[in-house]
């Protein structure tokens with residue numbers, strides 16, 4: 001009975017929410033460990049659709065859910081998301097939702113700074129979600145940001161907020177006339193502190209308590225491995241470490257507690273925002289992938305860029321995350337393609353390489369080399385057993401498995417909760 005960590009192995013939106021929802025019934029708790037409300041994890045149950053940004057997806061199955069210390073939390077957004085889910089009859093209380101009191105607080109001005117910078121950078125922008133994630137992590141690393149426990153004592157809160165706002169206003173004054181209002185921000189925090197604090201726990205004490213120690217844990221990653229601040233396509237990344245190791249550091253747990261690593265991969269590739277994308281298809285095929293896969297960002301509604309499955313990129317993801325098993329999602333999106341391609345190497349100059357170069361300059365210049373497979377041109381949604389999949393779809397899966405040398409244990413063949421084929425029991 002092992003714990004499990006679920007991470008997206010591409011550039012995000014691989015279907016993590018759906019897989020967490022599928023598996024969490026077998027776990028005692030679901031723990032979100034990084035990122036913020038830049039995430040959008042979708043769970044579809046019949047006609048009902050839930051999109052969770054900051055809350056762990058385990059809440060939909062009424063699991064004990066925990067938000068770790070490496071998450072950046074916009075308290076206003078958090079309360080709104082809780083209310084939205086409650087309206088949809090999801091049970092959320094201080095019994096099933098716990099927040100690390102040393103998690104960072106994301107404030108409204110973080111989002112303003114994020115958006116202003118993106119506007120300023122214009123052609124060199126990152127294409128962020130505009131939710132203030134980068135600026136909030138910057139304040140954390142610079143040791144001036146606020147923590148949830150700062151809400152406990154209003155005097156400390158006043159002093160720390162004042163310092164933080166003063167810092168930003170010195171910069172803002174030099175580039176614009178706009179300043180952040182301490183009074184308004186303080187008032188806002190005073191109005192929500194009593195709603196947030198009951199959810200907060202000393203995470204070290206909580207996860208090491210006797211009651212918690214034996215629980216079977218499912219860690220939920222956000223974003224994708226290629227958006228990792230250190231290993232991703234920097235600077236076109238998010239501002240947190242998305243690798244599974246973060247799960248242990250965020251919760252303050254022994255690293256071996258993260259258990260097996262399940263990497264979620266789409267049967268093709270998508271990315272929102274700017275940055276290198278070797279297999280991107282700017283052609284009709286790319287548009288068809290986007291149309292079939294409804295590839296619009298769950299958070300910003302922006303169209304996602306689409307391309308073929310990239311085994312070179314996924315091999316890097318397997319290495320940096322230590323992926324033990326794969327869930328291959330959205331295979332149904334390929335149902336009506338006569339030809340399907342899988343990138344197995346890159347051509348860089350005169351050389352063929354089977355690794356991802358680190359610099360964007362090199363990555364922007366690689367040419368993907370493809371294996372071309374015949375499409376199955378049949379509907380796969382509704383199929384419950386791998387044997388009943390079209391032979392050509394089985395071959396597609398086999399080729400990916402052989403290239404990556406990691407077992408595919410789940411196949412997702414539709415957005416709905418039950419559109420899934422279990423190939424091997426791993427929990």
Ligand code: GDP
Pocket residue numbers: 008012013014015016017018039040041042043044292293294298329330331332333412413414415416419
């Ligand atoms: P996440 O951020 O990794 O949780 O993924 P998102 O929820 O942002 O994006 C995945 C999208 O694909 C959502 O709209 C899901 O409902 C949908 N989805 C998930 N799995 C499948 C699948 O197997 N087939 C299809 N067609 N859609 C899927």
Ligand code: IMO
Pocket residue numbers: 008011012013014038039040041126127128129130131132133134221222223224227236237238239272273274298
């Ligand atoms: P989930 O968890 C896809 C991308 C943004 C941008 C870059 C930096 O749903 O997979 P940020 O706002 O984090 O500073 O933006 O990261 N990005 C995501 N792309 N899915 C996500 O989350 C993302 N979260 C951030 O589009 O390119």
Ligand code: MG
Pocket residue numbers: 012013014039040041042298
């Ligand atoms: Mg998403």
